Amino acid sequence: MRKWFRPGHLLIHLTLLAGVSIMVIPYLWMVTLSLKPQELTYSPPYLFPNTFEWQNYAQAWQAASFSRYYWNSGLVTLGVTAGQIVLCSLAAYAFARLRFPGKEALFLLFLGTMMVPFHAILIPSYLIIQRLGWVDTYTAMILPRMFSAFGIFLMRQYYEGISTELDDAAMIDGCSRLGIWWRILLPLTGPGLATLGIFAFMFAWNEFLWPLVVINDPDMRTIQLGLAMFQGRYGTQWTLLMAGTVTATIPTILIFLFGQRWFIASIATTGLKG
Amino acid sequence: MKRRLTLISTLSVLCALLLGLVGPLGISAAQEQIQLTFWNYWDGKNGESIQALVDRYNEAHPEVHIENVYIGWGELLPKLQIAIAGGDTPDMAAADMAWMPLLANSGKLLPLTDLVASAAEPMDDFYPALLDVDTYGDVLYGLPVSTNNLELFINADLFTAAGLDPATPPTTWDELKEAAVACANPDAGVVGMELYTLPGEGLTWQFQVYLWQAGGDFLSEDLTSAAFNSEAGLKALNYWIDLIDSGAYSLSDWGLFGQGQSCMVMDGTWMVGIWADTLPFEWTTAPMPYPADGQPATNMGGEHMFIMAQDEARQQAAWDFMAWFTSPEIQTEWDMMTGFMPVRDAVATSEAYQTWIQDTEPRLQPFVAMQQYAHNRPPVEVYAELSDVFSGMLEQALYGQMSAQEALSAAEIAVNALLR
Structure with missing residues (x-):
């Protein structure tokens, strides 16, 4: 018979519970603030919502062209995510499977770019975009973000975990290089692609500094730029800012919920069974 | 072969889709306007x-x-x-x-x-x-x-409850301290006069008002050296420390007045409009009190x-x-x-x-x-850094880790180093 109570488990659960509260309280706090009447913003704080001012959400939505910002963020995020999935996995395939001179050096160079802080290349990047005439375009927000050293590294690790026997077998059957990538490697690295996709999505959706720099036109602003507008010189509209933030976090939460099982799933080895 | 075509076409559709998305949008019609x-x-x-x-x-x-x-x-x-x-x-x-x-x-x-x-x-x-x-x-x-500038805000409800008359606000530093001590209610967490005691520009620009009122200046006239380490500077800083020691203010985060937890605060013009709509208690404003032997002054933005x-x-x-x-x-x-x-x-x-x-x-x-x-705050390029080190030193004095004179001397050295 299994014991339903173990002191050890109690300790583990208490620790986990503490961890959960640390994670959840900021979210709860955000939701509570977003549901407060505006005149109570300055009153003593409380953690659980006891007022439900749903019109804060409507007000936040109308305070700026938020539907436009959602559309912009959606397009940019989609473009960046799709671009990273395709381009990073193609590049990773080359680094994992092909043989060409300078491969290792090139890969290290790519990894090295991860160590350069973005702020250091912010102005030069902006100048390039400006000379290309891309200021205030989706191109400026999407194109430079369509590849990442992290994505290439991640996918290469996945590919290296898959036996080359599969490639050899496919090649004997007359499959091309691209065909191997498309038919053998991609289907086997679902979890990897999903992880990369989620990372790219989160990154693009939450990106602030780069859109801030390359976008001047109010109609091209993304959701993160829109949220910053609630913080003014002479006071911040906290209830509206929080209502806007809650709506802005919903897509990331959804993506995470649906992508969670991919995160946990391990590298596919199913192809070698039997 | 057919499969390969599907693959290539899928890829090209993806690429086309991406390019379509990223197509330049800005079209500016040539106009004479x-x-x-x-x-x-x-x-x-x-x-x-x-x-x-x-x-x-x-x-x-x-x-x-x-x-x-x-x-x-x-x-x-x-x-x-x-x-x-x-x-x-x-x-x-x-x-x-x-x-x-x-x-x-x-x-x-x-x-x-x-x-x-x-x-x-x-x-x-x-x-x-x-x-x-x-x-x-x-x-x-x-x-x-x-x-905009900084003047005195008074919570009329707290004032009246303490037996003070919001219609006759304090006009000198002594009266300000007296009213603040009388109005403070530590049991209810109410302070008399809220001060900005966290490091940063908030502290610096509040303190400058007291400094100018006491007859001092922040930088020398040619903006090349610190001028606050003076008799006036010491008087102003000691006045703040006195407000804390006398129980008129107890060190805490900024924002007590808005929560109804402070009888008075020095804050900006813009708060009149914000608080007119949001505060659930009666409040009024008055010119910022200054020392009997000093001069009226305020800071502006x-x-x-x-x-x-x-x-x-x-x-x-x-x-x-x-x-x-x-x-x-x-x-x-x-x-x-x-x-x-x-x-x-x-x-x-x-x-x-x-x-x-x-x-x-x-x-x-x-x-x-x-x-x-x-x-106006001194128009020097390094003002932000200068304000940071200055407020950091003052905070140490307010929290009792340095004497007022030590803090001002240390701040003077740091500020002069930045101006060089």
Whole structure:
């Protein structure tokens, strides 16, 4: 018979519970603030919502062209995510499977770019975009973000975990290089692609500094730029800012919920069974 | 082969999709009309007001079209700096006066000295302390378009409960301390006079008021060395420490007055409009008390406007708008719409403005009356760093880790090092 109570488990659960509260309280706090009447913003704080001012959400939505910002963020995020999935996995395939001179050096160079802080290349990047005439375009927000050293590294690790026997077998059957990538490697690295996709999505959706720099036109602003507008010189509209933030976090939460099982799933080895 | 085609076509569809998404969007029709952009961080009611004025100007002047672009307060300076680096600046902008030294030294601001001198209507009644912020080496690079200062806010409910009369506010430092001690109620967590004691510009710019009131100055006149380590500086800092020791204030986060937990606070003009709508208790305002042997003084903020247009036609068009916006008539209207304070004497003393204040928000009166005693923070490029180290040292004195004299001496050394 299994014991339903173990002191050890109690300790583990208490620790986990503490961890959960640390994670959840900021979210709860955000939701509570977003549901407060505006005149109570300055009153003593409380953690659980006891007022439900749903019109804060409507007000936040109308305070700026938020539907436009959602559309912009959606397009940019989609473009960046799709671009990273395709381009990073193609590049990773080359680094994992092909043989060409300078491969290792090139890969290290790519990894090295991860160590350069973005702020250091912010102005030069902006100048390039400006000379290309891309200021205030989706191109400026999407194109430079369509590849990442992290994505290439991640996918290469996945590919290296898959036996080359599969490639050899496919090649004997007359499959091309691209065909191997498309038919053998991609289907086997679902979890990897999903992880990369989620990372790219989160990154693009939450990106602030780069859109801030390359976008001047109010109609091209993304959701993160829109949220910053609630913080003014002479006071911040906290209830509206929080209502806007809650709506802005919903897509990331959804993506995470649906992508969670991919995160946990391990590298596919199913192809070698039997 | 067929499968390979599917693969290639799938890829090309993906690529096409991406390219379609990223296709350039900005299409600007060639027009003879001059298109100008105007960046500022005015939001809410202030944003609506500037938009209304710009719309009206556009309607009356079909030869120009001004696009009013709102950029958040936190984002405007970095955006201006990047625009300057890229040489692709807006034609006009209005920015925090604290940023003017940085912007004026960028070399991208149009000198206005001659334009102001030859203006059709005289422009000599702008407050000199405000123009100081725009003047570098005798050249004028901007004009103030709004200002504000710090005065005393009083929680009338707490005052009355403590047996004090909000209609006769304290006028000297001694009276301020007396009232604060009488009104403080530690059991209920209520302090008498809220002070800004966290490091940062909030502390520095509050403290400067006390320093000036005591007869001191923050930097030397030529802005090359610290001047606060003086008798006046010591008097001001000791007054704060005395407020803490006497129980008039106990060290805590900023924001107690808004929570109904402080009887008094020194805060800015802009809070009149914000608190008028949000505070659930009665409150009033008064001129900031000053020492019996000192002088009235306050600190000021606000926005200054400048021109960054590149070619002559645009510069002229931008100046035309700027001259219109800063004219007494439009400024009077602007101040009534926003609650900002007049930057020109012609506005402050006009009957229209005075009547408006009495009728709509008498609580603004102390701010308008005291604007003539407002000082500006020293217009040096390193001001932000300077303010950080200064406030850091003062905090140590307020928390009892240094004596007042030690803190001022240490701050003097650090500030002088930054100015060198």
